[in-house]
Amino acid sequence: MSILIDRTKRVLVQGITGREGQTRARLMQEYGTQVVAGVTPGKGGQQVNGVPVFDTVQEAWEMVGALDVSVLFIPAPIVKSAALEAIDAGVKLLVIVPDRVPIFDVLEIADAAKRTGARFVGPNTLGVLSPGKAVLGMIGGRAASARSWFFPGPVGITSRSGGITSSMAYYLAQEGIGATTLVHVGGDVVVGLPHPEVVKLFQSDSETKAIVMFGEIGGSQEEQVADLVEADEVTKPIVAFIGGKAAKSGTRFSHAGAIIEGNRGTYKGKVERLREVGVTVVETFGELPQATLAILKKHGISL
Amino acid sequence: MARLHEYQGKSLLKEAKIPVPNGGPARSPEEAKALAEEIGGAVVVKAQAWVTGRAELGAIRFVDTPAAAAAAASAILGMQIKGYLVDTVMVEGKLDIKREFYAGVIIDDQSQAPVIIFSRIGGSGIEEIAEKYPDAVVRLVIDIQRGLQDHQARDLIRQVGLHGKLQLSLGNLLTRLYGVARRYDARAAEINPIVLTPEGKLFAADCRITIDDYAVYRHPELGIEIAREFDRPPTELEIIAWQVEKNDYRGTFYFIQLERGFSPGEGMIGFHGAGGGGSMMSMDAVLNRGYKLANFVDTSGNPPASKVYRAARIILAQSGIDGYFASGSGVASQEQFHSARGLVKAFMEHPLTVPAVIRLGGNAEERAMAIMERAQGEIPAPIESYGKDDSPEFCAERLDTLIQNYRRPTMKPAGKVHPEPQDPYTFETVTNGTVILDHAACLDCETKICIDTCVPGILSLEGEVPMLNITHEQAKRGGCIECLACEIECYFEGNQGGHIILPIPGLDRV
Numbered sequence: 001m002s003i004l005i006d007r008t009k010r011v012l013v014q015g016i017t018g019r020e021g022q023t024r025a026r027l028m029q030e031y032g033t034q035v036v037a038g039v040t041p042g043k044g045g046q047q048v049n050g051v052p053v054f055d056t057v058q059e060a061w062e063m064v065g066a067l068d069v070s071v072l073f074i075p076a077p078i079v080k081s082a083a084l085e086a087i088d089a090g091v092k093l094l095v096i097v098p099d100r101v102p103i104f105d106v107l108e109i110a111d112a113a114k115r116t117g118a119r120f121v122g123p124n125t126l127g128v129l130s131p132g133k134a135v136l137g138m139i140g141g142r143a144a145s146a147r148s149w150f151f152p153g154p155v156g157i158t159s160r161s162g163g164i165t166s167s168m169a170y171y172l173a174q175e176g177i178g179a180t181t182l183v184h185v186g187g188d189v190v191v192g193l194p195h196p197e198v199v200k201l202f203q204s205d206s207e208t209k210a211i212v213m214f215g216e217i218g219g220s221q222e223e224q225v226a227d228l229v230e231a232d233e234v235t236k237p238i239v240a241f242i243g244g245k246a247a248k249s250g251t252r253f254s255h256a257g258a259i260i261e262g263n264r265g266t267y268k269g270k271v272e273r274l275r276e277v278g279v280t281v282v283e284t285f286g287e288l289p290q291a292t293l294a295i296l297k298k299h300g301i302s303l
Numbered sequence: 304m305a306r307l308h309e310y311q312g313k314s315l316l317k318e319a320k321i322p323v324p325n326g327g328p329a330r331s332p333e334e335a336k337a338l339a340e341e342i343g344g345a346v347v348v349k350a351q352a353w354v355t356g357r358a359e360l361g362a363i364r365f366v367d368t369p370a371a372a373a374a375a376a377s378a379i380l381g382m383q384i385k386g387y388l389v390d391t392v393m394v395e396g397k398l399d400i401k402r403e404f405y406a407g408v409i410i411d412d413q414s415q416a417p418v419i420i421f422s423r424i425g426g427s428g429i430e431e432i433a434e435k436y437p438d439a440v441v442r443l444v445i446d447i448q449r450g451l452q453d454h455q456a457r458d459l460i461r462q463v464g465l466h467g468k469l470q471l472s473l474g475n476l477l478t479r480l481y482g483v484a485r486r487y488d489a490r491a492a493e494i495n496p497i498v499l500t501p502e503g504k505l506f507a508a509d510c511r512i513t514i515d516d517y518a519v520y521r522h523p524e525l526g527i528e529i530a531r532e533f534d535r536p537p538t539e540l541e542i543i544a545w546q547v548e549k550n551d552y553r554g555t556f557y558f559i560q561l562e563r564g565f566s567p568g569e570g571m572i573g574f575h576g577a578g579g580g581g582s583m584m585s586m587d588a589v590l591n592r593g594y595k596l597a598n599f600v601d602t603s604g605n606p607p608a609s610k611v612y613r614a615a616r617i618i619l620a621q622s623g624i625d626g627y628f629a630s631g632s633g634v635a636s637q638e639q640f641h642s643a644r645g646l647v648k649a650f651m652e653h654p655l656t657v658p659a660v661i662r663l664g665g666n667a668e669e670r671a672m673a674i675m676e677r678a679q680g681e682i683p684a685p686i687e688s689y690g691k692d693d694s695p696e697f698c699a700e701r702l703d704t705l706i707q708n709y710r711r712p713t714m715k716p717a718g719k720v721h722p723e724p725q726d727p728y729t730f731e732t733v734t735n736g737t738v739i740l741d742h743a744a745c746l747d748c749e750t751k752i753c754i755d756t757c758v759p760g761i762l763s764l765e766g767e768v769p770m771l772n773i774t775h776e777q778a779k780r781g782g783c784i785e786c787l788a789c790e791i792e793c794y795f796e797g798n799q800g801g802h803i804i805l806p807i808p809g810l811d812r813v
Binding site: 245 | 413
């Protein structure tokens, strides 16, 4: 198994006729994702790489049947409207790729999603990839690269950084450790599926045996994961690395979510809290593969 | 987050009918005096700077006469407070304080909603108050659809034991504060303290409002120059970098200066990251080697070569750096040769005179590394490039070794200058760049390498010379993606007839 995406999921691409949407839809298809429809208002009737384009999500649903996932390649100012459209049409999982979505728009999307039982990954996410199965968004770039970098295995990967999602999976793969699914939760302060939610999904996935997490300074996602471990809601072993040790309070290093405000969200606080509940936290990123190998061995998990 | 000054924040509060003391901003002692005369009686003169603890620093002064207000303004204006040069003071009527409260709206990542916080004790920081007097502080998650209802606000006030008319007016103030936060897309909006006077009136005595960077475009009326959080005014280079970012939507470009006024030999590194997480790890790797970072840069999200070029030029404008370190996540989804071409162009024009280590792991990394290595002969300082199997720690170690063994040239070598084209064919690009192909050189070119390497494939041979196969207008609208192949590939593999001028307004002045 895997979480969030596999070959059976029927995927819609919103913004499929745009520069990024077109390219990414093709790369997703090449990796194995079932892209069944695209939507761009005013461009209904066209085809992109053999995928039919519709004017509205509702129309796409009516014409091609139920849609499990929508991936959004939409300019930030109109993401809210596109996301609400997908949620209203009944799509239960959204992957919101764009960066710079206004925070109150994200809150409105989160509210609408909660009301209908929908979920969203992002915004500002590279996406989700289940090795050997399918990809949502743009993890891995070219399908050939993604195929050579990642393979299936027992580890679930969750990261607040897009680039690190790929590099964690790659460096683990170099040590022979494969993954069920890679999730880039997104770099913003408020994201739809933060670490604790992803970790819960991995907990209930039968094939995921251990979890590797890339945390960052700022916010409270890593502390919430510690709370889940403490409450025994998550029992699978977790190996974590927290980025941003060097950051000054109040200075943002690229990810909007990675800003320390007052004493909240510090490197030290996160590491201590995670260690307190028994999570393995490595000091340098380079130690991650070996630490993961050791944990898998300790728990008798085969590669 | 784009922070507003106190006087800017107060004008938003006033507009929402939250009472603020009589007064306004002044930029000279004369203006301060005139304001004090208009207000009448005792006034307070406050430095407008985004720092805490202004009173202890002598940047808030209470005075009784307009003349004294002018003197206080003259003392405060021009002060350096924690690296911040004060150019504005606020002059306000002095309040008689009977009691102080705190109110704030913040965005809570865990509840994915705005949260209103109220404290029956105000004055110091809310974290401190909450720690010392947990019973004094109440909070409520706000339903984004309904907003903060009047009854919810009043009940929040009731929970900390406040009743009667005071409960009504504080409740009113809370709903108005949330209105301001929502209307202006505030990441945080705090009034601290709210002052209750002996006459029973409430005033917002101080406020801190920060606007969501991503929503600044919706509020041109706020006049925010740079939608970025700074704990000081932006530097000249940061303003230049912001213009580059603002005028080019393709990919991310983020630049902040961490150190200034340093000299060679102090161990300052020009840092060029790609991707937030990889950048932070790479920074840690450099810092662990005992170096300091002059700046932080992130070019990621599939930026064009031109953007990476401009970022590199801006980094190199910090003249005292001892090394250049470029490193991202290591396994980038974007095609890395774009970045390599951008770096090579910058390193040749503003010739690199400090060692550089470039970690280019990801898609097409072999090609990217080959582009870097090929340029070494044209660049005075040593460059090493690495791929995804080389860790940031290893790369930082290599940079350390290169710096230890490097002797900076005593004379700064001149950058590459392109000869005057004999038969120029030109077109413009989307960021006001100009591509010049010297058809005189192209005629003699054996490889015509620009045709094959042009990423969007917009050049075709016509009579032995490259011409656009789209219109000049299409090229200008973004058909030319500024991949820089027709300059860099042509320089090394062709007849050196291609040149792309990419302006960076203001950089020559720095």
